[in-house]
Amino acid sequence: MKKLLLSFLFAAFASLIGQRAYAQVIVIANPSVKTSTVSKAELSDVFTGNATTLKDGSRAVPILLKAGTAHEEFLQAYIGRSDSAYRAGWRSLVFSGQGAMPKSVESDAAVVDFVSHNAGAIGYIGKNTPHDGVKVLAVK
Amino acid sequence: MKRFLIAAMTMALGVTSASAQSLEDLNIQIHGYATQGFIYTTQNNILTTTSSSGSPSWTEAVINVGAQPIPKLRIAVQGRYFLLGNYGNAITLDWAAADYKANDKFGVRFGKVKTPAGLLNEVQDIDPSYLWALLPQSIYPISSRNSSLSHLGGVFYGTEKLGRKFGKLEYRGWGGERVLGSDDGYFLPFKEAGLGAPNGFSWVTYGGALHWLTPMSGLMVGISDIQNGKITSAVTAANGALAGATAVTWPSKPAYFARYDNGKYMVAGEFTTYAPKGAFLFPGARSPINIDQLETYGMASYKPTSKLTTGVYYSQVFDHGQPLGTTNRYQKDWAISGRYDFNEFIYAKAEQHFIDGTALSYDANLNPNLKPNTHMTILKIGVSF
Numbered sequence: 261m262k263k264l265l266l267s268f269l270f271a272a273f274a275s276l277i278g279q280r281a282y283a284q285v286i287v288i289a290n291p292s293v294k295t296s297t298v299s300k301a302e303l304s305d306v307f308t309g310n311a312t313t314l315k316d317g318s319r320a321v322p323i324l325l326k327a328g329t330a331h332e333e334f335l336q337a338y339i340g341r342s343d344s345a346y347r348a349g350w351r352s353l354v355f356s357g358q359g360a361m362p363k364s365v366e367s368d369a370a371v372v373d374f375v376s377h378n379a380g381a382i383g384y385i386g387k388n389t390p391h392d393g394v395k396v397l398a399v400k
Numbered sequence: 401m402k403r404f405l406i407a408a409m410t411m412a413l414g415v416t417s418a419s420a421q422s423l424e425d426l427n428i429q430i431h432g433y434a435t436q437g438f439i440y441t442t443q444n445n446i447l448t449t450t451s452s453s454g455s456p457s458w459t460e461a462v463i464n465v466g467a468q469p470i471p472k473l474r475i476a477v478q479g480r481y482f483l484l485g486n487y488g489n490a491i492t493l494d495w496a497a498a499d500y501k502a503n504d505k506f507g508v509r510f511g512k513v514k515t516p517a518g519l520l521n522e523v524q525d526i527d528p529s530y531l532w533a534l535l536p537q538s539i540y541p542i543s544s545r546n547s548s549l550s551h552l553g554g555v556f557y558g559t560e561k562l563g564r565k566f567g568k569l570e571y572r573g574w575g576g577e578r579v580l581g582s583d584d585g586y587f588l589p590f591k592e593a594g595l596g597a598p599n600g601f602s603w604v605t606y607g608g609a610l611h612w613l614t615p616m617s618g619l620m621v622g623i624s625d626i627q628n629g630k631i632t633s634a635v636t637a638a639n640g641a642l643a644g645a646t647a648v649t650w651p652s653k654p655a656y657f658a659r660y661d662n663g664k665y666m667v668a669g670e671f672t673t674y675a676p677k678g679a680f681l682f683p684g685a686r687s688p689i690n691i692d693q694l695e696t697y698g699m700a701s702y703k704p705t706s707k708l709t710t711g712v713y714y715s716q717v718f719d720h721g722q723p724l725g726t727t728n729r730y731q732k733d734w735a736i737s738g739r740y741d742f743n744e745f746i747y748a749k750a751e752q753h754f755i756d757g758t759a760l761s762y763d764a765n766l767n768p769n770l771k772p773n774t775h776m777t778i779l780k781i782g783v784s785f
Contacts, residue, residue, distance in 0.1 A: 301617075310559070311504050311559070312501065312503070312504055313503065313504055319471070321471070327744075339663075340662065340663035341663045342663075342703065342706035342707070343706065343744065344706065344707060344741035344744065344747075345663065345703065345706075345709075347744060348528060348529050348530075349529070351431070351433075351526065351528050351529050351784060352522075352523045352526055352529035352530075354429075354431050354464060354466070355431070355433070355462065355464055355478065355523070355526040355528075355529065356514050356522040356523050356526060357476055357478070357495050357497050357499065357509065357513060357514050358499075358514075358522070359474075360427065360429055360466050360468050360474055360476075361429060361431065363427075380471075
């Protein structure tokens with residue numbers, strides 16, 4: 261019984277550690293973006309189509325992950341919406357002629373590749389993903 | 401129709417001129433959605449369907465093609481198939497526009513464009529974007545939505561930051577010509593009364609809207625006003641036997657609205673008035689238009705899980721132009737709604753309405769014995785990409 265309890269506690273601890281690791285999503289930008297910090301409100305505006313520039317005047321082009329933990333965590337932490345609500349918001353803009361859907365890619369590596377090659381690009385990835393050629397933005 | 405073709409050709413020209421670039425450079429996107437609805441009512445037949453027997457006669461399909469040849473320029477076109485009872489059953493051009501956004505403070509789009517009035521006018525025909533199966537009919541009647549959805553002309557827009565303490569102000573201004581073809585659902589009640597508008601209606605329209613995004617996160621307060629020019633058009637009576645004209649003045653359609661949305665909870669409300677004045681004129685006869693409506697709704701929704709959204713709204717319209725004591729002087733509608741998103745692409749909606757009054761949504765031919773109230777159940781499934 262004691263072994264079972266210990267196993268349960270270990271599993272719960274491992275799960276907690278895992279969740280803490282998942283929570284570590286980082287925001288990256290093309291080096292052309294002047295600022296090194298963005299506010300949560302700025303991120304929300306850029307990723308919901310309400311703004312195309314950051315406070316310092318840098319052009320901001322958002323790129324999305326199609327799915328996954330980093331995507332869910334980013335939406336939860338910085339946009340405050342579920343994936344379905346977030347995409348419904350973009351569809352409102354697309355179908356009413358007010359905007360074009362941001363590019364979506366399958367993997368963190370694809371986000372890094374796009375951001376590193378496109379001026380003004382901003383994306384998000386898991387903290388442990390290699391991210392050469394991009395800058396990490398601190399979110400205030 | 402000619403104007404629509406010109407708008408489409410402008411679009412095509414824009415795309416063709418950029419054909420030297422690769423598709424990747426043009427950032428061409430294709431989106432669309434399709435919905436199928438089922439309506440059942442306990443008493444009356446609603447929205448020109450035979451809903452008291454259960455009606456699946458509600459289908460929409462939309463295709464949207466857009467390109468972004470340079471970062472500040474977007475060009476897009478959207479077409480739609482719409483069928484609701486006896487309305488529609490046709491493919492039409494929703495809009496076709498070029499949009500140039502110089503910066504967040506100023507942008508302009510022109511062509512056939514959505515009219516950015518009120519809280520939901522721009523998205524009232526975009527089913528995937530909201531919870532409800534049927535928007536509050538007091539302000540967004542599905543049968544005559546084409547009378548306010550879009551216009552030929554332009555829109556300018558932008559956002560001005562007011563500082564951390566005062567939030568942001570979004571503005572929109574627009575002008576152009578609104579055109580309703582003679583076969584539009586808007587004219588169905590006219591046809592039932594033996595009246596016709598062989599050339600449809602067209603009129604000058606302009607207006608503006610302000611949305612104050614307050615410092616309180618998620619709270620927006622807004623006002624808009626549509627100004628309309630005089631409508632003068634040929635009309636017929638007695639099913640075409642008598643020729644005449646109409647002269648309608650629809651001076652203003654102000655709207656006041658607010659919304660609070662924190663991602664999990666949403667509360668919104670809107671109030672507007674609609675009071676066109678004028679008459680149908682025939683040799684020796686004058687039939688005045690008596691419409692003087694106060695329209696309002698309040699709605700709230702809650703998202704208990706990432707895939708499920710629930711909500712309720714109350715919608716009411718009072719038409720002071722109708723005789724006292726009659727049920728077509730008002731309509732009150734309580735609606736309870738649920739939406740489930742199975743995944744990114746597929747969703748389903750279920751909605752129950754409790755309708756009192758007969759001011760909206762009923763046609764005489766399908767309701768020879770119109771009852772003062774009815775319950776309505778709507779089921780809808782949608783696919784979007």
